[in-house]
Amino acid sequence: MKKLFTGGRRKVAAVMAIALVASLSQVTTSGASGASTPKRGGNITVGIFDSFPGFCMADNLANSALMGARTIYETWVEQRADGKIVPYVLKSFEHSADYKTWNLVVRDGIKFHDGTPVDGTALLLNLQASRGALYLNGLIGKTPKSPSSGTGAGFSANIADVIQTGAMSVTVKLYNAEANYPDSLYASGRNFVRSVGQITGATCSTVPVGTGAFKYVSHKLTELVVAKNENYWRKDAKGGALPYLDGITFTFLPDAQPRVSGVKSGSLAATMFSSASEAKQILALQKDKKVTTISSPLDYYPTIWLNHKVAPFSSKNARLAFSHSLDRAKWLKVRQKGLGTVPDSIVGPNNIMYNKKGYAGYDLKKAKEYVAAYTAETGKALEFSLPYVSASADSTANAQLMKEMAEAAGMKVNLLSQTTAEAIQKAFPMQYQMLPLLLMEGTGTAFIVPFIVSDTSGGNPTHFLRGAAKLSPALAGLQIFYSILNISSFKDEVSENLLFAARAEPNAAKAKKLYQQATEQLQKEAHVANISFLQYTLSYNKLGGVGELGLAAGGPRRLITNFGIDWTGVWSTK
């Protein structure tokens, strides 16, 4: 789950410039660059803006906390800088002609931090755990706080069966064809390689055991401490051992100001920011010569989820009125100090689904017409509650500006003051009338489709969860297929069919066309609204090697994402 409420706006020329930079160069770097000879040793502290609830399947770690967890965990596949998914802890993946069967082979010689080998059994258990099969078999979820397989179930619902075919290999059978299944296996960096012991043990949530360059030392909700993994499987370009650092402490600092002064004064070696609400700080740090700031592309598409189950957004008129009322240019200028672009589609230009057609952009006149239409339809004024986290100055400012925009179009908005805990609790499953929440991201669709379809299995009647739900009434409430991920709870057969057809289409150009048609349908119905696109940045001081270590299968990694950077090849120059 990401930071609640994200968004923001500015001058046309600057917007165009940033958009160009973002799309052409993938990343932008500013400030001084580090030294080039690796230096070993040292412990550093990194400032982040998310906390660490836990490390099991259901403990969804948010962006900057994910960066911490990814020093311990690695993923079966990785994403290259150009967006392609390549094997990582896997040696290879191959598909059948119909893209319904995928053979996965594990790389030899990798060991978990507990000394056990990474093999076919580990892969099988990880896949079964993420789709919820282990939970149903009572193998995980014995601790009261990890009762489900979490959102992984939504991402792997298209899996019909998983079979171990050899000591190091597993075959995945899909219900619908999926031309880019590895993208789903990646799940935007969240599908970790966890040890069998962790998954099936009682400490699944509290003691992470992975294969990463760093080992778990300790954690609190507000802190994660990791130390060098002496037996890490990867080596640097000269064959030297990795990682270079002895240890990292990730510290939760929710306010931006302490992170800024921390990285400037050197008490933090690095710290992350999100342009959702910290644009001012990012812009100032980009000018700071002592600090280096690297920025991700604008590949994060915060959504305003409109709950279709309850009034008023069960009405299309209400949804369109709201979407047309959002003055995105003003938002970019006021809330994001011009850092970003004005959205003209529910996803950004870098995404394959990007399509301007049917998008309900800012149009006050239309907004007012739809408000009137809603009143004519229901006999009621268009009124809704807008949840926001009152302890955060930025969330409050966002909510106030959004309220002002909607009210300018004749809607009545009640600000619903929430704590972060309440907000997350009430969002899954969705109990609000609407909720701004960043869930969709990336250039591909694996991390988008599950949130905008009603059943990620594509209607598989023999999915094991359906059978299990029939046997045990308690499981019927699990809402594995929808509601949890599609928090707007809408079912649109037109867009859904297009999305599944696109997912099965191996020809990239054809797939793109189908995806774009789906986007158009979603936008015409205004199933979801949005107000901004975002990027993440990392500012650092006295570090070397950031972004220099490539992937195991060759090729460069993405320099920085919502989960920050890879710390394996980073050293301290202090």
Place this chain on the structure above:
Amino acid sequence: MPKFTKPTWFAIGWLGLMLFFSLFGWLLPFKPWNFVFEDDLEVGLFSSGHLLGTDSNGYDLLSSAVAGTRMSIFIAIAAVGLGGFIGSVLGILAAYLRGKIDTVMVTIFNVGLSVPNLVLALALVSVLATNVDINQAVPTWRRVMVLIMSLTIVLIPILGRIARGATLSWSGREFVTAARSMGMKDSKIILKHIVPNVLPALIAVAFLAVGVVIIAEASLSILGVGIPDGASWGGMIARGRNDLEYAPHVLYVPIVFLALTVISTNHLGDVVRAKLDSREAKV
């Protein structure tokens, strides 16, 4: 016309202005406090069109401060009025009646005092402002009521103990004993002899308490449990916290309004107390 020193005149003048703002601020030709001036983000003090500048959201700071006056002053006066009244009644009764009632009252006051003010207010506000239907936003007026109620509860033991102390020192005086021996009714003794004598001391404390409540409301706003939908000085400070490094004037404006108001109430409290002391010295 009483003779006041310059600071006293200033304090009266400032509080008068604040009272005027809080009552008639909405009639004055200020810009709406929550209008976003998108072309004037974060402009400094004395900019054209924005006398005190704007914050990073483009809100005019002068308008916000004036609008904030209403909320801050209203909450302060309401909480001190209510807390002072209830506290005084309880404190006077306890001190006058003594015995078991006094013991119970003192214990209750002690209970209230043993939790730090802010902790008590924070806990009360967050519990009382919870709604069962989650999509039903707690309306602003109810949040204001909850805030006033919580601050009142915080003030009762503080003011109650002072009222009790003052009453104790008066209820032992000859004229009270005399009135009692003459068979005067207790209620009459309290109203005729105790209240007039205790009241000035309570008024002096009430001035101080107004300052305390304004600060408490601001603290609650900084912690995110103040008035969400409306300007208050604390809310302005809370919103401006991240502007610290880039536009510190966003913080100076509400801090100056708040500090001048608290200085004025404290000063007037002192003046009243000094008057009282000299009167008592004469007695």
Place this chain on the structure above:
Amino acid sequence: MSKIGFWLQRIAQLLIVLLLVTFGVSLLLRLIPVDLATILLPVGTEEERDILRNELGFDKGPIGYYLQWLGNFVQGDFGKIYFSGGTEEVSDHLKNAMPRSLLLMVYTQVLALAIAIPLGVLSAYRAGRRADKIISNTLFALSSIPNFAIALLLVIFIGVKFAWLPTLGYAPISDGVWEHFKHMIMPVISLSLGLIATYTRLLRADMIAALREDYVTMAASKGLSDRRILWRHVFRPSSMTLLTSAALSMGGLIGGAIVIESIFATYGVGFEVFAAIAGRQYVALQSTVAVIALFYVFFNLVVDISSGFVDPRTRDRRVNA
């Protein structure tokens, strides 16, 4: 009344206060119109919530719940903080936060007294003269500025503009004494300015009263030096109110420095209260408030012991302060 009898009665009174405070908080939690088990286990099943209800006593009436909580509390089990990945012990949080708050409180008191005592003595000695007026007016103005405003101004100037001191965080003494104090200076100054003003005023008033006493005139006529008279014969008897007031502000400093702790991210007990409220960790809130009340009561007792018999006037005075 015998001395022992008095102490027993006093301790009993304080215990009653403590019980009532904790019961009050416990009752307040039961007033929340939402199911507590659902708040603590948002994704749990109904059976898991039932187990929790039983474990924490939510299924009992308010009194049953309170007794169960109290039983655990006196045994050192302060309850847990619940989040999706597991639980954390409230006692661990307090073990971490308490030293920070206690040190902050001690430094604040030491600084406040170290400045207030000379200032108070000086202004009493020179009462009505220029030095007295300057001291009184300056302190008056400073005490009227809320401590969070002072904190924010310190951060702007000392932290950001001049970059002399770190703007956030806490460094334990094990990180080096200077490092430790560097992090403490700004929070301590923010908290102590108001206290300095209060203490100076109290001391000044008491000393002026004491200076009028006959024995002072006597001592002066005996030819004792002003310095000796001031410190020996005036300051000593006048310091009681000051100490009473200082001791009683300690409870508030431990739990009530919430805003200062959040501005400087020192994460003391005040922050624990705030975090418990923000995270709706009501069991943690209950136990933390109980611990704060415990400290208040403890300092209350210390005051009583150190002042022997407290007359009602002194007691009322310290509330005024």
